[in-house]
Amino acid sequence: MDSSSVSVGLLGWGTVGTGVSKILVNQNELISQNAGVRLRLAKIAKRTLPASSDGFRLPSECFTTKPAEVIDDPDIDIVVELIGGVTHARRFIVRAIQNGKHVVTANKALLAEHGFELFQLASKMKVSLNFEASTAGGIPIIKTLKESFAANRIESIYGIINGTCNYILTQMHEEGADFDEVLREAQTLGYAEADPMLDIEGIDAAQKLTLLTALAYGFNIPLRGIYTEGVTKITQKEIQHAHELGYVIKLLAIAKRNRGKIEARVHPTMVPVRSMLANVGGAFNTVCVIGDAVGPTLFYGQGAGEMPTASAVVADIIDSAKSICGHTDAHVPRGWLSESQSDVSACPIDAIETRYYVRLMALDQPGVLAQVSSIFSAHNISIASLIQKERHETDGTASIVMVTHEAIEKDMQAAMQKIDALDTIKRTSQLIRIEDEVAF
Amino acid sequence: MDSSSVSVGLLGWGTVGTGVSKILVNQNELISQNAGVRLRLAKIAKRTLPASSDGFRLPSECFTTKPAEVIDDPDIDIVVELIGGVTHARRFIVRAIQNGKHVVTANKALLAEHGFELFQLASKMKVSLNFEASTAGGIPIIKTLKESFAANRIESIYGIINGTCNYILTQMHEEGADFDEVLREAQTLGYAEADPMLDIEGIDAAQKLTLLTALAYGFNIPLRGIYTEGVTKITQKEIQHAHELGYVIKLLAIAKRNRGKIEARVHPTMVPVRSMLANVGGAFNTVCVIGDAVGPTLFYGQGAGEMPTASAVVADIIDSAKSICGHTDAHVPRGWLSESQSDVSACPIDAIETRYYVRLMALDQPGVLAQVSSIFSAHNISIASLIQKERHETDGTASIVMVTHEAIEKDMQAAMQKIDALDTIKRTSQLIRIEDEVAF
Numbered sequence: 001m002d003s004s005s006v007s008v009g010l011l012g013w014g015t016v017g018t019g020v021s022k023i024l025v026n027q028n029e030l031i032s033q034n035a036g037v038r039l040r041l042a043k044i045a046k047r048t049l050p051a052s053s054d055g056f057r058l059p060s061e062c063f064t065t066k067p068a069e070v071i072d073d074p075d076i077d078i079v080v081e082l083i084g085g086v087t088h089a090r091r092f093i094v095r096a097i098q099n100g101k102h103v104v105t106a107n108k109a110l111l112a113e114h115g116f117e118l119f120q121l122a123s124k125m126k127v128s129l130n131f132e133a134s135t136a137g138g139i140p141i142i143k144t145l146k147e148s149f150a151a152n153r154i155e156s157i158y159g160i161i162n163g164t165c166n167y168i169l170t171q172m173h174e175e176g177a178d179f180d181e182v183l184r185e186a187q188t189l190g191y192a193e194a195d196p197m198l199d200i201e202g203i204d205a206a207q208k209l210t211l212l213t214a215l216a217y218g219f220n221i222p223l224r225g226i227y228t229e230g231v232t233k234i235t236q237k238e239i240q241h242a243h244e245l246g247y248v249i250k251l252l253a254i255a256k257r258n259r260g261k262i263e264a265r266v267h268p269t270m271v272p273v274r275s276m277l278a279n280v281g282g283a284f285n286t287v288c289v290i291g292d293a294v295g296p297t298l299f300y301g302q303g304a305g306e307m308p309t310a311s312a313v314v315a316d317i318i319d320s321a322k323s324i325c326g327h328t329d330a331h332v333p334r335g336w337l338s339e340s341q342s343d344v345s346a347c348p349i350d351a352i353e354t355r356y357y358v359r360l361m362a363l364d365q366p367g368v369l370a371q372v373s374s375i376f377s378a379h380n381i382s383i384a385s386l387i388q389k390e391r392h393e394t395d396g397t398a399s400i401v402m403v404t405h406e407a408i409e410k411d412m413q414a415a416m417q418k419i420d421a422l423d424t425i426k427r428t429s430q431l432i433r434i435e436d437e438v439a440f
Numbered sequence: 441m442d443s444s445s446v447s448v449g450l451l452g453w454g455t456v457g458t459g460v461s462k463i464l465v466n467q468n469e470l471i472s473q474n475a476g477v478r479l480r481l482a483k484i485a486k487r488t489l490p491a492s493s494d495g496f497r498l499p500s501e502c503f504t505t506k507p508a509e510v511i512d513d514p515d516i517d518i519v520v521e522l523i524g525g526v527t528h529a530r531r532f533i534v535r536a537i538q539n540g541k542h543v544v545t546a547n548k549a550l551l552a553e554h555g556f557e558l559f560q561l562a563s564k565m566k567v568s569l570n571f572e573a574s575t576a577g578g579i580p581i582i583k584t585l586k587e588s589f590a591a592n593r594i595e596s597i598y599g600i601i602n603g604t605c606n607y608i609l610t611q612m613h614e615e616g617a618d619f620d621e622v623l624r625e626a627q628t629l630g631y632a633e634a635d636p637m638l639d640i641e642g643i644d645a646a647q648k649l650t651l652l653t654a655l656a657y658g659f660n661i662p663l664r665g666i667y668t669e670g671v672t673k674i675t676q677k678e679i680q681h682a683h684e685l686g687y688v689i690k691l692l693a694i695a696k697r698n699r700g701k702i703e704a705r706v707h708p709t710m711v712p713v714r715s716m717l718a719n720v721g722g723a724f725n726t727v728c729v730i731g732d733a734v735g736p737t738l739f740y741g742q743g744a745g746e747m748p749t750a751s752a753v754v755a756d757i758i759d760s761a762k763s764i765c766g767h768t769d770a771h772v773p774r775g776w777l778s779e780s781q782s783d784v785s786a787c788p789i790d791a792i793e794t795r796y797y798v799r800l801m802a803l804d805q806p807g808v809l810a811q812v813s814s815i816f817s818a819h820n821i822s823i824a825s826l827i828q829k830e831r832h833e834t835d836g837t838a839s840i841v842m843v844t845h846e847a848i849e850k851d852m853q854a855a856m857q858k859i860d861a862l863d864t865i866k867r868t869s870q871l872i873r874i875e876d877e878v879a880f
Binding site: 123275276401 | 677736
């Protein structure tokens with residue numbers, strides 16, 4: 001494993017910056033194993049030095065109030081820009097690139113406006129400028145378009161890429177509340193900014209769409225070239241009529257081919273109630289990409305927030321670090337580093353704990369249920385619901401369907417063996433495991 | 441742009457191999473723009489030379505019946521193994537790696553069994569061994585786990601990663617048919633192999649799960665360590681009871697942490713009917729990954745088939761080619777190669793064609809509908825459905841809700857301007873675009 005250490009400096013230490021620090025400090029070993037690079041959080045530039053009461057503590061010598069101490073420090077390899085805004089961020093990134101540093105940014109506004117200048121400069125200086133966290137938070141849609149779908153002619157993209165709007169529209173659909181009311185609630189809960197204009201007017205989504213369009217179609221569309229309509233005029237009446245017509249209203253960012261040109265637009269859109277997009281609720285993001293080879297694809301996850309966004313930022317840092325280390329693809333994936341790994345082992349099926357669906361095919365005699373219940377009880381299995389099916393089969397049996405509470409597989413198997421051996425049970429019972437936790 | 445040319449040789453020319461050839465030949469320029477590398481399809485080894493009637497024609501000098509002419513050719517940089525099976529594939533890949541060639545494979549059976557040996561050898565020879573197409577076809581789940589989620593401690597993975605089983609279970613749910621009947625139908629339609637054992641017994645899914653588990657947990661679990669139960673004993677009764685209980689039966693591949701150990705299992709599972717996994721129909725694949733930083737994520741797409749799988753294979757070829765070219769991350773993403781791209785341009789919103797939801801707030805007078813209809817008609821807009829709402833507002837208006845057939849935005853805007861100017865229309869009408877095509 002490559003053990004070179006790569007130094008990382010942060011500009012900005014708000015929500016995402018804190019998340020990035022947590023990962024760099026707490027997951028240093030994991031990252032080294034996964035990626036073969038060792039990252040070191042060297043310095044953080046922040047407007048004011050952090051108070052000792054701040055949640056995540058770092059040594060005070062990590063902090064500076066001078067961005068130059070990050071940008072101009074010859075020991076720093078990768079500069080991560082997380083201050084947002086355009087003017088200062090642009091100046092800092094330009095200087096960092098000119099200093100030969102690799103740059104990671106989550107700044108969609110900056111790239112939408114100055115992407116051409118910045119990528120050209122990065123290319124000239126032979127450094128990377130990575131921006132996964134700029135769009136759809138933790139969903140790796142930038143890398144997917146750049147790398148995984150690089151052999152595809154992209155037909156269309158449909159994205160729910162503004163969590164604030166999606167939260168508001170979801171609440172309007174589910175609670176029957178009006179726009180203003182839901183917006184206030186979203187602001188209280190932290191799902192909407194105090195000044196929510198960029199979100200609710202669709203501008204944030206349009207900025208992100210310029211990045212997706214650039215990657216998918218090789219087309220650097222200016223923000224003003226994107227038709228943008230927000231969600232402010234959607235009323236509860238529209239929500240209800242949509243419902244009656246079999247639709248759900250979502251703020252979609254859409255890019256698609258239209259007779260040799262590219263449509264790029266952001267607006268409230270009615271999508272069929274049974275479509276996957278319609279079922280993306282709350283602050284989640286989803287991007288659908290249809291490629292000529294890969295066909296329809298969909299990517300779903302948290303589009304914002306401290307840790308999901310930090311996950312994407314650190315993935316970018318890792319990519320830059322690999323390229324700094326001259327890291328080839330020959331790094332052994334973590335699972336195959338050694339023949340058996342010491343830190344984990346397989347959990348035998350006997351030890352899993354889950355809920356079970358059971359169908360017994362029993363003779364319709366008094367006492368069967370009592371026998372079965374007593375066996376389950378002896379094995380610490382409790383029945384959550386029971387359906388006795390009336391209809392008899394040709395062999396004189398009736399189905400008894402049960403759902404258990406959480407039980408241990410070993411107990412369940414032992415109980416089923418005894419049950420299937422009963423005289424009154426005529427065929428091997430059916431046993432199907434239930435997973436309720438996948439309910440997202 | 442880097443214009444180095446990288447030579448690619450294929451072993452095997454079945455469905456996926458043909459798809460890979462099509463992309464390498466037809467999308468050569470696109471790939472060069474997207475990735476900054478030029479790929480050249482140099483040679484294809486195939487058991488018998490292709491008949492001239494084969495769908496996709498290549499010059500006959502491209503073909504050989506001798507694998508050695510691919511593996512041992514010093515001019516070939518990347519060997520793509522698409523013959524499947526374990527014995528020959530292993531031998532060919534070992535020799536290719538020993539010859540210093542980068543290898544791309546879609547062979548989950550091989551990696552599940554011999555991953556350790558092959559990755560160690562590749563690392564020793566400093567070549568890449570990429571395998572995106574081995575799991576979930578066109579869905580970039582391998583790269584996501586290896587790179588995008590490298591900073592995450594993975595909590596759990598839930599995958600629908602066998603399209604044959606998912607097709608069969610979906611048909612059983614939707615058509616009410618029994619297993620044997622649906623299997624025969626799937627075989628006729630090409631969704632199931634003539635010998636479907638590896639699929640319907642869950643073995644294919646278990647092989648793929650070993651790869652996901654290795655990447656997610658650094659744990660090289662042997663196939664025999666995965667509890668594997670197929671779908672053959674699922675009857676229509678189970679399907680119906682699941683439905684009554686609010687569940688859908690899916691074949692899930694599950695890996696998750698359990699008290700410091702890793703559960704890895706494949707079995708029919710009841711998942712809540714309203715969950716996203718329950719709604720993955722037909723031959724589609726879906727992988728849910730829950731990471732400690734990124735949170736819950738979901739990836740959906742075609743898990744098999746000529747072009748989706750080829751999309752993943754070529755993405756791997758491109759990654760290897762970049763590493764051969766010493767390609768840094770400094771390649772400018774395609775959208776920012778030049779300030780304006782010549783081959784595409786923005787389609788103005790005026791030119792889009794879609795269906796519209798319209799709500800007019802009109803005085804409840806005779807003749808309003810006639811006026812509106814005549815304006816729409818004059819602008820080539822035809823009404824698909826109309827709901828006149830009875831309830832009056834305090835200002836004496838009633839809502840008239842309409843859905844149009846496909847219309848051109850320019851016409852729609854012109855019509856709406858005239859309609860909103862009518863004396864009988866009291867407030868600005870609501871207009872929401874409808875997208876029916878996102879219905880996947």
